[in-house]
Amino acid sequence: MASLTQSFYEDWANLPDPILTQIFSYLSVVERCRVGATCKHWQQCLETPQLWRSFNCGFYLPAHGKLFRCVEQYGHFISRLTIFLNQKEAENRKNAIAVLEHLSSLENIHLSYLSIVFKGENPLFYGGHEFILALQNLLIKIGEKKEKSTLKHLNLSGLLANFNDDFIDRISANCPNLEYLNILNKILVCSVSPYCIMNLVLKCKKLQVLHLYHTSLSDDVLKALAEPGRKPLQRLGVVCRRHEKYGDDLTSEAWSGLLHANPGLKVELGFDHTCPLHRISEIMKPEIPVQELHLATFTRIYPEINTAVAYYEHTLEKLVVQTRPSRELQESLLNVxxxxxxxxxxYVYCVLEKEVIDRILELCPLMRETRNYILKWTMDPEPWTVGKEEGD
Incomplete structure (x- = not known):
């Protein structure tokens, strides 16, 4: 029996490196670090760069700080980095910052994808200042290669920090090869000006996906995105909030020019409950190629839905509505x-009549088949999961 057991472990220890590497690729970052302590052979296999190119680390408890050891050991291999943390605890914030600082200290950085996601509640009066400083230092380090800058994808929608023009200017100056940028981070005040975004657009000519608040846009930004010599803009995500009470409209001419230069453009347009109701119909324009429309107003919104149908019946693929139930609303949804x-x-976050729901699903058989909907005729506790909203 002892010889059989010994033979079993010897067989595992002597597996070819490609097979071990393939097995290790299915393990989490933490599990890989534990595997490295098993034997010298397995530790050597962990030096394979492809195992560490995609690195996801989560800091939710103080003990998760052990992940930083993996970053120290294999950080020079990392190409795609996602950091999750419960930012309410100082220790978690400290560990996440340590990861960014270590990457900044490396001689060569190969980072092409970076995403930081807060998963907890912000401490009182917390503005994420240390994250902004750490990111600025990292961006400066990345930008030392100028045109050879590797960073292409920067998703900061989950980072609840106060972005301002200085921070966005750091991105513009150091990431000329940027293709994706998302700064829709749900902070109450948007301090990013249209002038700053125009500077970003002029310097990042490869930008193909951009998500930002409407208050950070202007006709000049749209015109800059339509200039020749750029990579075609594929997706533009725009969210409108309370700032639109004092904001300027984007003209139909500017939208038409943008679409002419980028015929494949798809727009995600969203309005939250703080956006003045009368501004919704003013901001929506028939020239905008809206693929996704989010109306999270919690007020009666059926006239705006009918307007959206008139404008976007040939482009609209996804509609999200948070409003109050009414007969007019049901008629507008049937119209959609x-x-x-x-x-x-x-996705409709209010109760509808069952007959109306049945009729909607009859008219949209593909949606019924894929279950990409939330439609209810009885009030249930949230979350509503009749269908499954993408991204949740």
Whole structure:
């Protein structure tokens, strides 16, 4: 029996390196670090760069700080980095900052993808200042290679920190090869000016996906995105909030010029409950190629839905509505189902009549089949999961 057991372990220890590497690729970062302590052979296999190119680390407890050892050992291999943390605890913030600082200290950085996601509640009066400083230092380090800068994807939508023009200017100056940028981070005050975004657009000519608040846009920004010599803009995500009470409209001419230069453009347009109701119909324009529309107003919104159908019946694929139930709302949703032939997802966060729901699903068989909907005729506790909203 002893010889059989010994033979079993010897067989595992002597597996070819490619097979071990393939097995290790299915393990989490923490599990890989534990595997490295098993034997010298396995430790050597962990030096394979492809095992560490994609690195996801989560800091939710003080003990998770052990992940930093992996970053110290294999950080020079990392290409795609995602950091999750419960930012309420100082220790978690400290560990996440340590990861960014270590990457900044490396001689060569190969980072092409970076995402930071807060998963907890912000401490009182917390503005994420240390994250902004750490990111600025990292961006400066990345930008030392100028045109050879590797960073292409920067998703800061989950980072609840106060972005300002100085921070965005750091991105502009150091990431000329940027292709994706998302700064929709749900902070109450947006301090990023249209002038700053125009500077970003002029310097980052490869930008293909951009998500930002409407208050950070202007006609000049849209014109800059339409200039020749750029990579085509594929997706533009725009969210409108309370700032629109004092904001300026984007003209139909500017939108038309942008679409002419980028015929494949798809726009995600969103309005939250703080956006003045009268501004919704003013901001929506028939020239905008809206693929996704989010109306999280919690007020009666059916006229705006009918306007959206008139404008976007040939482009609309996803509609999200948070409002109050009414007969007019149900009629407007039936109008959406009848006329928007590309509709693939519908999420309605209020109660509808069952007959109306049945009719909507009858008109949209593909949506019914894929279950990309939230439609209810009885009030249930949230979250509503009749269908599954993408991204949740």
């Amino acid at each position: 189902a009848q006329r928007c032939k590309k509709l693939k997802a519908l």
